[in-house]
Amino acid sequence: MDSKEEEYFKGRGAQLNPNNKFFGQSYVQEYIEGLDEPFLTSDSTKFIATYPKAILSKVDSPDIGFYQSLNPYQGCEHGCIYCYARNSHEYWGYSAGLDFERKILVKYNAVELLEKEFDRKGYIPEPVFMSGNTDCYQPIERKLGITRQLLNTFLTYKHPVSIISKNVLMLRDLDILAALAELGLVSVSVTINSLREEVRRKMEPRTATATARLKLIEKLAEKNIPVSLMIAPIVPGINSDEMPALIKYAADAGARWASYTIVRLNGAIANIFRDWVYKNYPAGAEKIIHGIEACHGGKLNDSKWGRRIRGDGETAEGIRQLFKIAVRKYMGQETYPVLRTDLFERPNRDMQLRLF
Template structure:
């Protein structure tokens, strides 16, 4: 990628049209040329934090493919800037673009902990693991400022309720004290995402994420403290990280992970345009090859919404990837597995403390 042609520290290199808007915004070449001649800054590339006020925080997950029944997200949008992120499309529902807006306009739910507490106190609520970061990373840079994830973990601990976490940020270790307390009652499971062992690949795919070294160290620290960790080798992108599957699995196992999971990249909705634009700038020598191989995994399309096949793909390349994952599990995780979280403790704690009678 030509350093002069990119927006530093961002994955997406443009704002794509929001499908819900009739009008579109275009950055014309003549305007860019004028700004350059006048010495004016076209784009300040700053992150904005915007507070929103949802009425609820726990979402029922209807998809049969994702392995969770309930999720919650303290933030919408994610500054990590992962170019392949499936959550980009959800930013359109908030009136923003799935491109740069997703990384630079972060919606903050400051009342998340209060909303969570209200949900867990409902008489009708039956304990079932709630996954933080079902959409966007709960330990993205915004967490350092707002600490909403920590507040929510304190609620889970108070009510003895099981919780799962998905993240690719070592900042999770800031809450090691709470995680250890949750682990004492088997109330926590952590999923760490590792997409490559190459820092060069990591930097272009996930520009504002924790380094791979720190992620593996995070897996080890969590595991050493009795907190079960699953490593998400996801997404697998043909000809970008598909050759690293066995190496990533071994590194995860050596660091103490109890299992691995994976998906094959799919580029639904606006993500297809964002990713295609990015790869033609970042990896022009293999852009068409990668795009065609992704299409071959999804019936000839970048977009794949079919339950049962969208996460695992189909065709020869997808079969090779899935077979490598099976081999990795047999070789490095044969006698390992994530424990089932404890859903039996919550009911007596609905009032915030253990009932005496």
């Protein structure tokens, strides 16, 4: 086997496990001849039970478009190489690289905490964004069903919720999503950033195909569930040319509006992505890196609100114009729906007990 093949972790996005910046010391293998056997590492995914004290996170970024988010899982087995949530894994004592994909923290008390928050005296309902950090429909959800229970809680309390995902497991919950949609309480964004299978397999190794995600959009639209396309992220030199086709196919499937982000490589993600791009696109790696830098003032990341998501400069402006033209041509002027907050109600616990 070629040495390069030996170094590549198939089925994973990150190809290294960098040191957590919060750790002053870490174990590394520097001299293989000094060990009887190499460092033992596990390629399997581990699921770690957690029981946080709160489940809703306040968001104070004015360019995000939502004010509170809910993430039943921390870390994500989808393994998307660009994921900004990788950095947050370091706060839990893990690496933003392979650990992010192989050590998934499960919030087993998520439903209990959400009910407790909704029952809190003085709680004022405002839309909750699910998957603001990591995908609520990642593979382990098929077994645990925490997201489905959470959606049922939103329906019980008639509370608005928005969801973003790239996993067709969402089809399992069409019944609850349709009931929420009938009340004007839900919107869904489906993320697709390439129609080319070779790009998806490299960039998002454990996700559904673009064809399957377009089918998800179609099924959601058939149930009158407001659904949009999120093209995220655009990476100049890899998928920036696909925007018009993505918007057309999504519109044909029933997506009502679209949005996009330009990749930004903040924190530990910069080195993880750089390693990945040289291994997967060796001939074009420099051009891809420079294309990203061109969108962020010569850097791989720009944290300034407003500018960080859409980028700046000629390359970013070209992407913005291409997006506007494609949306105008294929989708028209429809925008994000305003979800209702006036229906919120707490269930009658005494009535529930009598029913049982």
